[in-house]
Amino acid sequence: MASLITNIGQLELQNPVMTASGTFGYGTEYQDFVDLKKLGAIIVKGTTLNPRQGNPYPRMAETPSGMLNAVGLQNKGAQYFIDNIYSTVRNIGCTAIVNVSGSCVEDYVKAAEMIDALEDIPAIELNISCPNVKQGGMAFGVKADSAAQVVEAVRKAYHKTLIVKLSPNVTDSTEIARAAEASGADSVSLINTMLGMAIDAERRKPILSTITGGLSGPAVKPVALRMVWQVAKAVKIPVIGMGGISNATDAIEFMLAGASAIEIGTANFIDPSISGKVVDGINDYLDRHGFSSVKDIIGALDI
Amino acid sequence: MLSDAAFLLTLTYGDPLPEMAAGQFAELLVEGSNKVMLRRPISIHKVDIQQNTVEFMIQIVGEGTRTLSQLKPGDKVNTLLPLGNGFSYKDKAFKAPLLVGGGVGIAPLLHLGQELNAMGIKPTFLFGGRSSKHILRPEEYELQGRLFVTTEDASMGEKGFVTDHTLLGKEQFDIIFACGPTPMLKSVARFAEAKGIECQVSLEHKMACGIGACLCCVEDTNDGNVCVCKEGPVFDIKRLKWLH
Ligand SMILES: Cc1cc2nc3c(=O)[nH]c(=O)nc-3n(C[C@H](O)[C@H](O)[C@H](O)COP(=O)(O)OP(=O)(O)OC[C@H]3O[C@@H](n4cnc5c(N)ncnc54)[C@H](O)[C@@H]3O)c2cc1C
Numbered sequence: 001m002a003s004l005i006t007n008i009g010q011l012e013l014q015n016p017v018m019t020a021s022g023t024f025g026y027g028t029e030y031q032d033f034v035d036l037k038k039l040g041a042i043i044v045k046g047t048t049l050n051p052r053q054g055n056p057y058p059r060m061a062e063t064p065s066g067m068l069n070a071v072g073l074q075n076k077g078a079q080y081f082i083d084n085i086y087s088t089v090r091n092i093g094c095t096a097i098v099n100v101s102g103s104c105v106e107d108y109v110k111a112a113e114m115i116d117a118l119e120d121i122p123a124i125e126l127n128i129s130c131p132n133v134k135q136g137g138m139a140f141g142v143k144a145d146s147a148a149q150v151v152e153a154v155r156k157a158y159h160k161t162l163i164v165k166l167s168p169n170v171t172d173s174t175e176i177a178r179a180a181e182a183s184g185a186d187s188v189s190l191i192n193t194m195l196g197m198a199i200d201a202e203r204r205k206p207i208l209s210t211i212t213g214g215l216s217g218p219a220v221k222p223v224a225l226r227m228v229w230q231v232a233k234a235v236k237i238p239v240i241g242m243g244g245i246s247n248a249t250d251a252i253e254f255m256l257a258g259a260s261a262i263e264i265g266t267a268n269f270i271d272p273s274i275s276g277k278v279v280d281g282i283n284d285y286l287d288r289h290g291f292s293s294v295k296d297i298i299g300a301l302d303i
Numbered sequence: 304m305l306s307d308a309a310f311l312l313t314l315t316y317g318d319p320l321p322e323m324a325a326g327q328f329a330e331l332l333v334e335g336s337n338k339v340m341l342r343r344p345i346s347i348h349k350v351d352i353q354q355n356t357v358e359f360m361i362q363i364v365g366e367g368t369r370t371l372s373q374l375k376p377g378d379k380v381n382t383l384l385p386l387g388n389g390f391s392y393k394d395k396a397f398k399a400p401l402l403v404g405g406g407v408g409i410a411p412l413l414h415l416g417q418e419l420n421a422m423g424i425k426p427t428f429l430f431g432g433r434s435s436k437h438i439l440r441p442e443e444y445e446l447q448g449r450l451f452v453t454t455e456d457a458s459m460g461e462k463g464f465v466t467d468h469t470l471l472g473k474e475q476f477d478i479i480f481a482c483g484p485t486p487m488l489k490s491v492a493r494f495a496e497a498k499g500i501e502c503q504v505s506l507e508h509k510m511a512c513g514i515g516a517c518l519c520c521v522e523d524t525n526d527g528n529v530c531v532c533k534e535g536p537v538f539d540i541k542r543l544k545w546l547h
């Protein structure tokens with residue numbers, strides 16, 4: 001059996017398989033389906049300083065090999081997380097990472113500071129790429145200078161592993177990735193959802209209450225893979241890849257393109273036990289190809 | 304097939320099926336269609352403990368339900384069940400329940416009828432449909448209780464909508480359980496509110512995960528946006544913002 005251990009900054013994960021924010025709740029929802037102890041990490045739902053109601057229903061539209069969502073970061077706020085959810089999440093059986101979002105720099109900083117104080121949360125994933133909130137969110141992630149500004153500010157306040165989640169809705173994601181790296185990020189993760197739209201022709205109405213939403217699932221995989229490959233070449237910090245990963249082969253493709261770890265999102269909805277299966281599948285692949293460590297396949301694309 | 308657009312799907316399992324409350328649902332994986340990715344939520348329609356089977360009554364409305372209608376005997380269906388919180392009827396004092404259903408919304412009410420009979424209570428069913436063709440399996444429901452019907456074209460029962468039925472003027476009910484299209488549920492809720500009768504409605508929001516993880520299926524309630532898949536699909540109308 002090969003070693004599955006991978007590193008993201010100072011953080012050592014027992015394997016590269018994580019679950020993507022917003023698709024895995026707080027982990028407990030999946031306990032009946034997957035042995036959480038088996039996972040590299042879970043990334044919990046996007047958390048903001050203040051509670052957010054999210055967007056009105058309908059928030060979801062299925063599209064060919066994918067889905068659009070417009071949840072809009074519904075969550076009860078950082079203090080609620082600390083008071084009511086942290087005690088469960090810290091004992092979930094694997095590493096838990098909090099996805100932090102905001103609508104202004106101060107909010108990101110305050111939320112990050114609050115999470116910094118939680119002993120058993122070794123990392124945050126800074127979401128500067130949510131397409132579903134009116135201000136902030138993605139706005140920070142689409143320009144190098146605003147990305148740098150928020151990452152720098154959070155870096156000063158947050159002392160553990162800082163992962164910055166990048167948007168695919170940009171002309172050149174390597175530019176934003178470099179800005180995040182220069183501002184002190186320990187890692188970048190990508191991709192968040194791609195801005196999309198769905199229309200009900202019979203009713204001549206948009207399907208989502210917000211008209212546009214974020215596309216995820218197998219439909220985005222080729223784009224995600226390309227972006228991970230480009231970003232991995234552009235930065236020295238570890239890259240976390242995601243976007244449409246539905247099985248171990250997909251996960252391995254992202255690692256070959258340069259990802260040090262991967263996240264599984266939408267696929268959890270189709271098979272709630274998929275994350276555990278991907279861990280086993282990566283292990284089989286390494287054995288079959290005679291690799292002694294998963295690190296041997298990171299960026300090992302033969303060009 | 305139950306009609307040109309609805310069918311019955313019966314599933315069994317190697318181990319004994321888990322206990323399923325009326326109003327809970329299953330998430331069925333649709334295989335063999337490249338257009339359908341997400342599971343489809345379908346109510347528990349009927350449970351047979353002796354045979355270890357669960358039945359689903361499904362209306363064909365799109366690609367997912369059409370693909371499910373093409374399953375052959377012996378095919379396997381990857382299914383998560385039971386999910387959500389169903390109707391609240393256990394440990395509750397009532398004598399004269401009214402079970403109101405519209406279209407395929409009658410599906411969960413058969414299992415509820417079974418459960419109420421097991422508690423020694425005979426329910427009354429009141430169903431609405433466009434025409435007699437749309438009142439599915441009436442004989443099954445009549446085994447569990449009295450059945451009253453309204454159709455829009457008067458081809459069966461009284462003409463009109465469920466809330467127009469003369470039964471409602473004649474008899475007293477002390478609890479209402481309803482499932483069907485939202486406009487129907489809202490008028491049932493208004494009726495129940497006016498009469499001061501407890502009323503529980505089952506909602507059919509679009510779902511992605513079905514287990515409370517994605518927050519796609521929310522209803523705006525007095526407690527804010529809550530997941531229909533996890534906290535529902537059945538809600539007491541007092542919790543909803545429909546009436547005020
Ligand atoms: C808790 C719950 C229980 C349900 N129980 C049953 C049941 O017992 N029997 C049954 O036949 N159906 C039931 N439904 C509805 C069923 O899930 C949908 O009809 C089905 O998902 C449609 O899939 P499709 O691929 O065939 O259609 P799609 O191609 O997804 O949609 C076709 C058309 O139907 C509409 N539609 C899709 N989903 C819904 C929905 N949830 N509510 C209203 N309109 C919708 C779409 O807007 C579209 O116009 C239930 C839904 C929920 C949430």
Ligand SMILES: Cc1cc2nc3c(=O)[nH]c(=O)nc-3n(C[C@H](O)[C@H](O)[C@H](O)COP(=O)(O)O)c2cc1C
Nearest residue numbers: 020021022046069127191192216217243244265266
């Ligand atoms: C329903 C839903 C909710 C999401 N919520 C968040 C969120 O709160 N924060 C975040 O950074 N990303 C969120 N995402 C994006 C995912 O974490 C992931 O980046 C994206 O879905 C691509 O991966 P996938 O194709 O494997 O789903 C969400 C995605 C979905 C489908």
Ligand code: FES
Nearest residue numbers: 511513515518532
């Ligand atoms: S469908 Fe995912 S939370 Fe209800």
